[in-house]
Amino acid sequence: MTTAVADTHAADHEDHGPTKGIKRWLFSTNHKDIGTMYLIFSLVMFFIGGAMAMVIRSELAVPGLQFVHPEFFNSMTTMHALIMVFGAVMPAFVGLANWMIPLMIGAPDMALPRMNNWSFWILPVAFGILLSTLLMPGGAPAGGWTMYPPLILQTGDAFPFLIFSVHLMGISSIMGSINVIVTIINMRAPDMTLLKMPMFVWTWLITAYLLIAVMPVLAGAVTMLLTDQFFGTSFFLAAGGGDPVMFQHIFWFFGHPEVYIMILPAFGVVSEIIPTFSRKKLFGHDSMVYAASCIAFLSFIVWAHHMFTVGMPLTGQLFFMFATMLIAVPTGVKIFNWVATMWRGAMTFETPMLFSLAFVFLFTIGGFSGLMLAIQPADVQYHDTYFVVAHFHYVLVPGSVFAIMAGAYYWLPKWTGFMYNEKLGKLHFWASTIFVNLTFFPMHFLGLAGMPRRIPDYSTQFTDFNTIASIGAIGFGLSQLLFVLVLLTAKKGARATDRVWEGSHGLEWTVPSPAPWHTFTTPPKARIANESFE
Amino acid sequence: MIRKSFLSLLGLVLASTANAEWALNMPKGVTDLSLETYNLHMMVFWWCVAIGIVVFGVMIISLFRHRKSQGAEPASFSHSTAAEVIWTAIPVVILLIMAVPAAETMVKLEDTRDPDISIVVTAYQWKWHYKYQDQGVEFYSSLARPSLAARRKQAGVDVNSVENYLLEVDNPVVVPKGAKVRLLLTSNDVIHSWWVPELAIKKDAIPGIVNETWFRANETGTYRGQCAELCGKDHGYMPVVVEVVEPDAYQAWVDTRTKGEAKLASASQN
Numbered sequence: 001m002t003t004a005v006a007d008t009h010a011a012d013h014e015d016h017g018p019t020k021g022i023k024r025w026l027f028s029t030n031h032k033d034i035g036t037m038y039l040i041f042s043l044v045m046f047f048i049g050g051a052m053a054m055v056i057r058s059e060l061a062v063p064g065l066q067f068v069h070p071e072f073f074n075s076m077t078t079m080h081a082l083i084m085v086f087g088a089v090m091p092a093f094v095g096l097a098n099w100m101i102p103l104m105i106g107a108p109d110m111a112l113p114r115m116n117n118w119s120f121w122i123l124p125v126a127f128g129i130l131l132s133t134l135l136m137p138g139g140a141p142a143g144g145w146t147m148y149p150p151l152i153l154q155t156g157d158a159f160p161f162l163i164f165s166v167h168l169m170g171i172s173s174i175m176g177s178i179n180v181i182v183t184i185i186n187m188r189a190p191d192m193t194l195l196k197m198p199m200f201v202w203t204w205l206i207t208a209y210l211l212i213a214v215m216p217v218l219a220g221a222v223t224m225l226l227t228d229q230f231f232g233t234s235f236f237l238a239a240g241g242g243d244p245v246m247f248q249h250i251f252w253f254f255g256h257p258e259v260y261i262m263i264l265p266a267f268g269v270v271s272e273i274i275p276t277f278s279r280k281k282l283f284g285h286d287s288m289v290y291a292a293s294c295i296a297f298l299s300f301i302v303w304a305h306h307m308f309t310v311g312m313p314l315t316g317q318l319f320f321m322f323a324t325m326l327i328a329v330p331t332g333v334k335i336f337n338w339v340a341t342m343w344r345g346a347m348t349f350e351t352p353m354l355f356s357l358a359f360v361f362l363f364t365i366g367g368f369s370g371l372m373l374a375i376q377p378a379d380v381q382y383h384d385t386y387f388v389v390a391h392f393h394y395v396l397v398p399g400s401v402f403a404i405m406a407g408a409y410y411w412l413p414k415w416t417g418f419m420y421n422e423k424l425g426k427l428h429f430w431a432s433t434i435f436v437n438l439t440f441f442p443m444h445f446l447g448l449a450g451m452p453r454r455i456p457d458y459s460t461q462f463t464d465f466n467t468i469a470s471i472g473a474i475g476f477g478l479s480q481l482l483f484v485l486v487l488l489t490a491k492k493g494a495r496a497t498d499r500v501w502e503g504s505h506g507l508e509w510t511v512p513s514p515a516p517w518h519t520f521t522t523p524p525k526a527r528i529a530n531e532s533f534e
Numbered sequence: 535m536i537r538k539s540f541l542s543l544l545g546l547v548l549a550s551t552a553n554a555e556w557a558l559n560m561p562k563g564v565t566d567l568s569l570e571t572y573n574l575h576m577m578v579f580w581w582c583v584a585i586g587i588v589v590f591g592v593m594i595i596s597l598f599r600h601r602k603s604q605g606a607e608p609a610s611f612s613h614s615t616a617a618e619v620i621w622t623a624i625p626v627v628i629l630l631i632m633a634v635p636a637a638e639t640m641v642k643l644e645d646t647r648d649p650d651i652s653i654v655v656t657a658y659q660w661k662w663h664y665k666y667q668d669q670g671v672e673f674y675s676s677l678a679r680p681s682l683a684a685r686r687k688q689a690g691v692d693v694n695s696v697e698n699y700l701l702e703v704d705n706p707v708v709v710p711k712g713a714k715v716r717l718l719l720t721s722n723d724v725i726h727s728w729w730v731p732e733l734a735i736k737k738d739a740i741p742g743i744v745n746e747t748w749f750r751a752n753e754t755g756t757y758r759g760q761c762a763e764l765c766g767k768d769h770g771y772m773p774v775v776v777e778v779v780e781p782d783a784y785q786a787w788v789d790t791r792t793k794g795e796a797k798l799a800s801a802s803q804n
Contacts, residue, residue, distance in 0.1 A: 065688070143764065143766075283611075284618055377570065378560075448558070455769060457770050460693060
């Protein structure tokens with residue numbers, strides 16, 4: 001009798017184990033496999049988008065036109081942005097969400113595993129279409145990732161493909177966020193109340209709502225572009241009674257929350273890592289939740305600060321300036337809380353912690369320039385210059401990208417079951433940090449001195465800082481190869497324990513390393529999550 | 535070794551700073567409002583520096599003192615309502631201090647009433663057209679020839695030898711010192727943006743819309759800017775040049791322009 005039971009058990013396991021070969025990935029409904037695919041996809045896109053950045057920085061290294069024609073240069077800036085935003089940063093966070101949210105809340109998988117498969121596999125199609133435009137007559141889209149009409153309507157054959165790929169990215173994001181919301185709301189361990197959830201889960205919940213709210217808005221805006229181009233409508237065409245500025249309002253109603261979509265999960269990752277390596281609980285967990293919610297709400301009412309030069313009425317500009325400045329308050333709370341978490345902790349500086357510390361420093365610098373940009377009269381000078389380029393790269397590269405890197409190093413032992421090469425990780429960190437500043441800090445000066453963004457060639461007084469930025473960019477690009485090396489050698493290290501880090505806390509550290517294909521088939525007690533600090 | 539190479543790098547940076555004039559900051563400009571804008575920019579900048587010193591200072595102290603290798607034992611506190619109220623309230627006060635002067639400047643920036651001269655600026659891919667409303671002067675303004683020749687890919691011309699490379703036009707805008715100049719901006723094709731840093735004016739030129747802005751230059755001189763809104767392949771090649779001259783020189787300029795245009799008009803009639 002006993003043997004019979006054991007037999008069924010073994011058979012069960014075979015049924016649920018991963019299938020071999022391509023089918024495992026193509027038809028996967030497993031949150032860990034899909035998470036891995038998202039992360040690898042995002043890394044590939046990071047290098048493709050990065051290669052485009054190298055083209056841009058090579059051309060700008062010295063004045064005069066050396067390598068590319070202006071139209072192709074514009075295609076590079078446009079494609080670089082679209083790929084980095086929709087292909088690298090967003091999928092990376094979805095990948096982390098897929099892997100970690102079920103593990104952190106004690107769920108066996110995502111709530112909607114088949115939709116999970118679909119939302120991933122749409123992405124390679126979307127980006128296949130987008131990248132194919134590089135080979136089309138008229139070239140890839142060159143009107144900027146913001147796709148302002150009427151300029152974007154001058155795109156060649158690539159135009160409908162651009163719109164279609166943006167639609168696909170939107171569908172993927174919306175399905176992904178539905179999945180995150182349903183999982184978090186319904187599948188938490190029995191005694192994990194909302195306010196007991198880890199910060200990464202919280203920030204992703206808020207992010208998912210933002211995505212659902214704004215991706216349809218983007219879809220609407222680009223659909224109107226499509227009908228303006230092909231079906232004779234005039235939503236944005238002045239000649240037919242339309243308004244080109246309306247597109248900007250609709251776009252930035254999506255675009256500003258989009259900025260927070262890319263940074264809130266980063267806040268979450270960092271809020272997991274800093275307590276672990278400070279060996280101390282996250283300071284003010286609840287106020288961190290309120291601050292993130294507050295930021296999310298404010299993100300809906302500040303969009304027109306991207307448009308201070310389009311000629312809005314004074315009262316409108318005043319409203320958007322004041323609302324924008326307000327964002328500094330909850331953002332400040334977050335930064336102060338991270339510092340308070342470190343205060344009187346017992347810190348060690350493993351690679352994930354190093355990336356998180358650099359995140360706090362450098363994201364704050366990006367926040368400062370953000371505050372400066374909020375001041376409307378000053379923004380008139382900063383707008384569309386390299387000052388803006390410096391600002392958003394500071395919040396996106398040492399902001400979002402560093403947080404993604406931190407998260408990857410932090411959870412890598414849990415994923416692979418082995419400790420990565422710490423020396424290589426630290427080298428990657430120091431090279432990235434030095435070069436990222438070398439690249440983007442001089443851009444502040446360029447912008448203030450009067451260099452507009454999105455130009456392939458510049459007046460000779462801008463030469464010095466551009467050369468420095470280009471050297472930094474190429475250094476930063478090469479440094480990322482170290483990360484690939486870390487991944488390739490990931491299984492050569494020592495075996496990881498279940499806890500992995502001395503100060504780790506939370507349910508994801510209660511499962512074995514590597515996390516087995518199925519975890520939490522029976523719900524755990526969430527009490528375990530906070531035990532390590534109590 | 536590292537220190538030595540760092541020092542030599544520092545020396546290199548200092549030396550090149552001495553050689554070339556590296557513009558590090560926003561220009562103060564030549565209008566009252568450009569100076570106000572500069573002051574706002576510096577005020578917010580110094581606030582950021584002050585906040586940065588406090589936040590980064592605390593963080594750096596913590597990084598050195600509260601490390602495990604120094605034998606630090608982690609404390610167990612995890613919140614403090616008092617601290618959180620304080621660091622929510624203080625930023626609100628600082629923001630108010632910034633917001634008031636910014637709003638005052640904005641009100642002035644938007645006041646386009648009673649201009650001395652009105653110029654209609656129409657943007658094209660990739661040049662500007664200026665029409666002085668009451669003076670009967672109008673002309674196109676596009677990238678000057680020396681820059682045009684050097685801008686081509688691998689042109690074989692050293693761009694450093696071209697004076698004001700990419701920032702020179704064939705026909706600059708000429709305005710008198712001390713006059714309130716109102717610009718009425720629109721576009722013939724895509725969105726452009728008219729920007730001269732020294733005048734602290736940047737305004738989009740949008741098809742179907744007429745935007746207004748103004749400036750009053752206090753000093754004579756030549757002030758250069760560029761189109762600031764991506765407008766297609768030659769976006770980087772449509773500079774703006776404004777020459778501020780003494781009032782009588784301006785009048786003389788208007789006279790020659792109008793005579794020239796009258797001559798042209800009669801020639802075309804014949």
